[in-house]
Amino acid sequence: MTPLVIVGCGGHGRETLTIARAVVAAGGPRWQLAGFVDDRPSEENLKRVQRLDVPYLGGVAWLRDAPPETHHVIGIGDPRVRRSVAARVDAYGVPAASLVHPDATIGPDNRYGPGFVAFAGARVTMNVAIGRHVHLNQNATVGHDSSLADFVSVNPLAAVSGDCHCAEGVLIGTTAAVLQGLRVGRDSTVGAGACVVRDVPDRVVVKGVPAR
Ligand SMILES: CC(C)(COP(=O)(O)OP(=O)(O)OC[C@H]1O[C@@H](n2cnc3c(N)ncnc32)[C@H](O)[C@@H]1OP(=O)(O)O)[C@@H](O)C(=O)NCCC(=O)NCCS
Structure with a gap:
């Protein structure tokens, strides 16, 4: 042990x-x-x-x-x-250590670094590059061909769509959505319930639908 x-x-x-x-x-x-x-x-x-x-x-x-x-x-x-x-x-x-709850789904062709934690119900589809100490909270989802850099947190029920890039230190708030192909900049925060419809610069907080 x-x-x-x-x-x-x-x-x-x-x-x-x-x-x-x-x-x-x-x-x-x-x-x-x-x-x-x-x-x-x-x-x-x-x-x-x-x-x-x-x-x-x-x-x-x-x-x-x-x-x-x-x-x-x-x-x-x-x-x-x-x-x-x-x-x-x-x-x-x-x-x-990395911890993947048995009720999380990490699909094929994904990579994750040390310290990765996937809570129950987290879903990562395929070809997702996940860095160090990334946390996917309960029922968070990440779509194909995305990347989550070191220290990203995706909070419960949030959805990061396909082809997205979350830079280091990003927080995606509970139930937020990031639409496909977008980039969320370093150390930025997406508020709970937000819908991100365009790239988010570094070090900002965005919230609302559409997120501003
Ligand atoms: C967006 C967020 C980062 C803002 O935090 P903050 O800067 O401390 O904001 P405040 O609480 O001081 O609120 C500032 C204003 O934004 C509004 N606001 C706060 N969060 C909001 C959100 N998610 N969506 C829309 N408006 C929000 C407040 O109502 C307030 O409006 P007002 O100025 O008209 O009164 C934060 O509220 C948030 O959503 N964080 C994510 C939290 C999360 O995912 N928690 C789950 C943990 S598992």
Whole structure:
């Protein structure tokens, strides 16, 4: 069994734990859930973690002296926060695990980097290039020939159509749609429920239908 540490005691981190458990229960990689690390967990989240029968190990720096073979997954929903945490953990030399829920569908000819997390119901069709620490939340879909660069988050029920490119650090909000062939620029956010009908520049927030 390979020890797995989840970074982040918040809701996204605890949901990530359930994915790891589902992977193991389905006969996938045999992760041993070593615990959570978090620099500033709230009292409430510590109690929630306790109810999951998985220990809270300490701050992120706990990973610096982690036992050999330990892997981590970053259970933080915000792409930009995830990126800064990843930089710290990379410096400790602890490899990232990828978790694909057994009820997610990753079709043929797709590629994904370390730290990829696919929640239940996520669907990726084919020829999609997915970078490091990309998170596809519940029932998010990604169409053919698209690319999701490092640290992209696609929130629940959002749809990235075919031939789209989401640059590094992009957040696609819950139930948003990105129409085919479009590019969403680096560190931009597409608001919940938005419909993106033209390219989105770098570092902006767009919302509404059509998204502006
Ligand atoms: C678009 C978004 C990034 C804006 O965040 P923000 O800058 O903090 O915006 P505020 O909450 O201050 O709202 C600013 C204005 O935008 C409106 N607004 C906020 N989100 C909106 C959305 N998704 N669509 C349309 N209008 C929205 C607000 O009503 C407010 O309007 P007003 O100025 O007329 O009162 C955010 O609301 C959002 O949709 N994030 C995605 C969240 C998500 O996917 N959550 C799921 C987690 S699993």
